[in-house]
Amino acid sequence: MAPRNRSNTLALAVLICLAERPMHPYEVATTLRQRHKHDSVKLNYGSLYSVVDSLEKRSLITAREIERSGRLPERTIYELTEHGRREMQDWLSDLISTPIKEYPSFEAALSFIPALPPDLVLSLLAERARRLEVGLAQAETVRDMIIKKGLPRLLWVEHEYEMRLMRAEYDFATELIADIKAGELDGVDFWRRIHEQDTPLEPSDSWFE
Numbered sequence: 001m002a003p004r005n006r007s008n009t010l011a012l013a014v015l016i017c018l019a020e021r022p023m024h025p026y027e028v029a030t031t032l033r034q035r036h037k038h039d040s041v042k043l044n045y046g047s048l049y050s051v052v053d054s055l056e057k058r059s060l061i062t063a064r065e066i067e068r069s070g071r072l073p074e075r076t077i078y079e080l081t082e083h084g085r086r087e088m089q090d091w092l093s094d095l096i097s098t099p100i101k102e103y104p105s106f107e108a109a110l111s112f113i114p115a116l117p118p119d120l121v122l123s124l125l126a127e128r129a130r131r132l133e134v135g136l137a138q139a140e141t142v143r144d145m146i147i148k149k150g151l152p153r154l155l156w157v158e159h160e161y162e163m164r165l166m167r168a169e170y171d172f173a174t175e176l177i178a179d180i181k182a183g184e185l186d187g188v189d190f191w192r193r194i195h196e197q198d199t200p201l202e203p204s205d206s207w208f209e
Contacts, residue, residue, distance in 0.1 A: 005058070006091055011051045013041045015060065015080060015088035022064050024075040025052050040158045052078065060084035106169070117195040118180060118188065125177050132170040139163045 005011070017028045025048055032038055055061045056078070064079040080088070106128075113121050143163065146156050153160070179185040 004087075005054070006094075008047075008051060009041050009095075010043060010047060011055060012088065012091050012095075013037060013043075014048070014051055014055060015084055016092070018061055018078060018080040019085060019088055022077050022079040024067065024077045025049055026075065028052075035155075036159075040162070055084070060087055114191055114194070118192050122177060122180055125173050125180075129170055129173045129177065132166055132173065136163065136166055136170060139166065 013032055014025075014028055017023055017031050023031070026045075029043060029045060029048055032041065032043055037043075052061070056063065059081055061078045061084050062081050064077045067075045067077055116124075139159070139162065143156075143159060146159070176185070180188055183189070185191075
């Protein structure tokens, strides 16, 4: 049984492509890009070949044949092994069924906002909200184009998920801006006071005590 290494979803994407049919790595990348899966899976050719090499060493995929067309370099066509098919199914099932703790950079930034003055945070949040608003407008345009093409929702449900996350983040940012401005964020007065001091905080003024 191949050891589990599920830190890179690009490996899962490769397994899923090869479950469809045998392919060479360049065709895998082309397929992912044509289907816009690179919007949800980080894809670059250097890491792709490293992933393919790792999957082969773990006996999840195997070389089926070497293809050469004209003066183009040789291309190795890979296929899924039975171990690879089980790993693909188990991995995808786990991702769908089991929530995991992720560490988004915005969440980390929010946990440390007392380190910046409130007025600066307000301007930064406003800038984020503007960018999210633009992103939402662009995402809605893409969604409308997808619908117009008649693609079933099944094939772009990840885009819908991304839009909902973006909308939730936009709503959160704008509500937080309003609460800070209105003084309704619990602790905002203390937050302002510590940045108005000219001397370092006393131990009794620690943010988290």
